[in-house]
Amino acid sequence: MTDEKELRYDPAAIELKWQARWAAEPALYAAEPATCGKPKYYVLEMLPYPSGQLHMGHVRLYSIGDALARHMWMRGYNVLHPMGWDAFGLPAENAAIKNNVPPREWTLSNIAAMKRQFMRLGMGFDWDAEVTTCFPDYYRWNQWFFLRMYERGLAYRKKSKVNWCPECCTVMANEQVIDGRCWRHEDTIVEQRDLVQWFFRITAYAEELLEGLEALDGWPEKVRTMQRNWIGRSEGTEVDFFLAEKDDQGLGTRDQGTGTEELGIGNREQGTDRQRIRVFTTRVDTIFGATSVQLAPQHALVAAFTASDPRLKAEVDELIEQQKKAREAGDLGAIEKHGVATGRFAVNPYNGERVPIWVANYILADYGTGAIMSVPAHDERDFEFASKYGLPIVQVIRPENETPAVVLPYLSEDGVLMNSGEFDRLSCERAQRVLAEMAAREGFGKATVTFRLKDWGVSRQRYWGTPIPMIHCERDGLVQVPDDQLPVLLPEQIEITQQGGSPLARVPEFVNTTCPKCGGPAKRETDTMDTFVDSSWYFYRYTDAKNSKAPFDSAVVKYWFPIDQYIGGVEHAILHLIYSRFWTRVMRDLGLVEEDEPVRRMFTQGMVVKDGAKMSKSKGNIVSPDDMVARFGADAARMYSLFAAPPDRDLDWQDDGVAGVSRFLGRVWRLGTKYAPMARTARGQRPEAPSGTSLKLLRKLHQTIAKITLDFEGRWHFNTCVAAIMELVNEIQSADVQLAAGEISAPVMLELLRSLVLLLAPFAPHLAAELWEQLGEQGSLLRAPWPVSDAELAREDELEIPVQINGKLVTVIRVAADANVMTIQAAALGEAKVQARTAGKTVVKVIVVPGKLVNLVLHPSDKDPSRGASVVK
């Protein structure tokens, strides 16, 4: 009885055995040098934040990547499959405040814990290439890049309105604000503050980042669309409206007081004395229909108007308040339009017409010029606003071949101009070009391109991040930290509190320094960098992680890049993936890398949910990977996460499903251990030409190999790959009587089991390794060649072909696989059921698709008898 007990599948015993061996042989999963002569394959999964615990989303992500990596190893590639830690960030500081643990200590112990989890899951990572972003040997290169960018004007400082999260006590980039809330704190409304901040000039690459998307055909369309929208390129025209002279003002305007003339809005470039209001429009063809100019409440000219007009100021403040409320509600789009007339007028440069200047709450200060011309007849928003405030609505576009009587607002650009003086009858498209050219010629505007993308604000008033390597000297101003003084180290001993401002500012030993230029006393910059800086280039560092002279060796990068396959969550479609593309271009311009794009193929895997809902503490529906591994084993947890859904879809986690996969692995285990001793006696022998059960099983095997190989090459339906392996095992098992009767020779059994183990290796690496050993194999499974499907063996010699009448299934016939059309047709027509149904009817057409089906089309007047019967009833 004990021998049967030994047949129990004990995943923990098997997995721990192999994990110990793998740990003792790190070269197994290590990339080889470029000189190894093999083709390279770089498979990368997004690196985790070291929160202390892997979650099921991680298990799924890394199960996908590890399966791919293992497959590519077996295909003979030199695989780089690295792992690291996105180790800077706020949670470490919050933990420090809460538990009084230094951020570094907290982070490192989390990393240790998660690394143990990775080991226990049997992930095949190249730990030699491990990158930990909070280590000085990594972040010094953040600083180095910062300086290079500063030298090129790509890093700069400006005072600006910034998003401030009161919970994080720091600012954040636009990309990190979601519906007016912090991306980390869904319940925390982001405030606007005026601060001097460091920025990266990502807008300098806006055009290129947009164009580059076209070539990224290995990326999900969804991600490309999201980036396109985020960059938000918009072609239009900037036009200067002239500010009407005060004594030009018509009746009914308010007395404005004095003092607006000092303001330099728009007149610097043109060098004229007349005040200008520059507006941006995509529809300059409608400019003869402009009946007002609308300013954002934050527009500089508004401040000038309100300076001497407390009543107006109060009204403008109210508009600002409305915007703030809407932003807090997370829906700026739904704000009710309000505006206030300033009493001032602007002159349309095309026709000299005076239009009133308003301030409105729906005008965005930070898009375009913060000012628009309002054309109610041809813009929905302007129409709504003009209707509300009784502003004139002047139609200037009409459909070319119809009467001008159209419903306003008429938004189509498919039309011609009217009420537009000499430009009447020009098409909209033509007029846009002509009017923009005129503006440029006359010096009151130009065709221009506006982007929604803003420069990347990278300053953070936090401790646990990369110090910005700049020094403020009273004499020399801003001074770079010299390269030979890098890294600027984060001080270790520091008190973290929830006070505002940078914690580093309260560390005198850090702040006080000497100016590299004059040697006098100076102060360090105390802002640290956004952690998205770390993740913008970490995958380059993996290729040369220990380099102390440079961020990496360009020659090594040249070998490994671009990344062949990047895998991660779609939630990083905008943030990380756009920053990374920007960073690669900066490095290209620095001469460090050759390519424009770091990632050739991108894959976004679906979320892991439970009962249809995202796993979260508050819902209490968290499934712990440790628990899964303890109950069912790493192989079962991994294989289930590939089996339960295709990788791009959301996966609903069901513990019963994992149990099912575990039971399946148990069957494989019993099958393997039962027949391995017999199979291994055949090592070195060639199998004879198979027949009977052998042929049947080998055929199924080779069909399975073909299917799985094809999926790895692109389709990635790993769920059906696992199902195919299950089918194969089921078929072998259901032939158990024949196996026991010795109908299958040892060489055939060896091929069956060997191939089965190879197919299983990417999905259940521990069990595969164990059975591999039991089959008498010495070397690592990873170095064993992936099986090749023998098309001849895989081919069926007899097929079941459905026979339909008028598209309805009637019966199924068996024919030789290579039967020709005539043979199949004769067989189908000869079937008793077919004859019964066609008796007395006219078969007008016979469709025979060899290998697929037969369809008999009856004359329409001949009703199928069975249908006729049901009609009577």
Add this chain to the structure above:
RNA sequence: GCGGAAGUGGUGAAAUGGCAAACACACUAGCCUUAGGAGCUAGCGCCCAAAAGGCUUGCGGGUUCAAGUCCCGCCUUCCGCACCA
């Protein structure tokens, strides 16, 4: 509002325009027993007591010998964008 993805059994799902529901989970019945989160056998879309038969891929049209799959219109869910001038 705009853009994208999806909608198939009790559940997760499968299906180059060619037998809808593979592979699993759950469930039902039986067997076995070392009583295990074990193993084995059989059943399992819906209607009909059963068989025969009929029906079935969100809804409605269309193309086709043939539609879950392609086209048009609608509904629902999820995701992204959303006064971007």
